[in-house]
Amino acid sequence: MPFVPANDGVLLHYESTGSGQPLVLVHGWTMNGRFFQKNVAALSESYRVITVDARGHGRSGKELVHLTLEQVAEDLEKVFAELDLRDVVLAGWSLGMAMVYNYLHRFGTERLAGVIDIDMTPYLFSDETWQHGVFGNLDARASLDVQYQMISDRVGLMATLVPAMFAAGSTPDPETLAWWSDESTTVPDLTALAMWVSVTSQDWRPLLPKIDVPVLLAHGRRSQIYPTPVWEALTELIPQTSLALFDESGHSPFWEQPEQFNTAVLDFVRSL
Template structure:
């Protein structure tokens, strides 16, 4: 299993397959690279595909050091440098998109060709003038309560969150739900809480117009996590963006409609 030792000594798990323009897949909260299993082998036929497990997640180190998305963005940068990548397409699912914003904030467009945002908001909390929050209603108190609930009953949270990753109009197959829950258990409660509380502090709304690379927006038409017209909002504010609505998907179009997702990402990457 390939690992890169980060600048603070934490081992970061990564994979590297294929040749061509690099596509760097970054997973979401409490997940890992395995959730891209329908994308990696297909995209690797025409592109170089790199993945990582964010520190504290999956197979990466679980030492409780620098569990922030700022540091995770630096981990991405170190992998990019170690593999001598350039013209990279960063692909972020959910929390992975927040990581990409942190990359922009620290490194601008260095080594990048573009970015793909998968069903993510620039600000997770609901306010009087912001409707595009988690589940359309998550406020600060609810976010704190969620962190507390993870500590008290992790499985109950997973049982609610995993089905919410899919088309809200469909019943999730029990075997699929159990598989996702089992894989997510590789991420300890402490990492879940740390990254959740870190993620809700970021507000990237004012940064959208300054994103330094072209962006492909991949949003599910039936997302329980973001039930508002979030994709349209993002497209209107990111100048150099393309919006793809996945009409049969929820929060996870790369899994729910993998053929279309793979084709759109490959086209965008060039």
């Protein structure tokens, strides 16, 4: 399996398929690159598709060190440098988009041609100035409750969160729910907790007007994780955006409507 050592020695797993302009797909919280299994084959017919497992996730090293999104940004740059990637289209799903924001803050867009935001908010809390937090109402008290459940009843937490990854009103098949939960719980509890603390401590709204590459907003209209039209706020804040809304998807349009998602991504990359 292909690995790149991070600057602290943690092994970072990636998969590379196809050739041409690189399209890098970054997964969500406690997930991994395998979650893009419905996309890689179609996208790699035209581009080099690379999935990266963040430290502590998937097949990357599980050492309990440097578990911050700032470090994950450093890790992404290490993979990009090792593979000599240029003109990258960098796609982040959920927490993966927070990884992208950290990358943009630390390294800018020198290596990038574009960004794809897959159903994510730049700020996870809702307050009087921002309605687009997790579940539309996450506050500090609720975030602490989530943290407690991570270390006291992780299986129970994922039994609640995994179904919420899909469209409101849908009934995902039990095999899918079991696979998602099983993959998620391979991430150590302390890694999950550290990443949650890291992402909830960040507010990327001030960064958005400074993004100087095109951004595709790929959001599910029936998202339970982000039930408010966060894409409208993002369109106002980010200078160059295009929009792909998925009527039958929730938080995971790449899985729920893969053909439509793949087409939207291909159209976006071709437009750059």
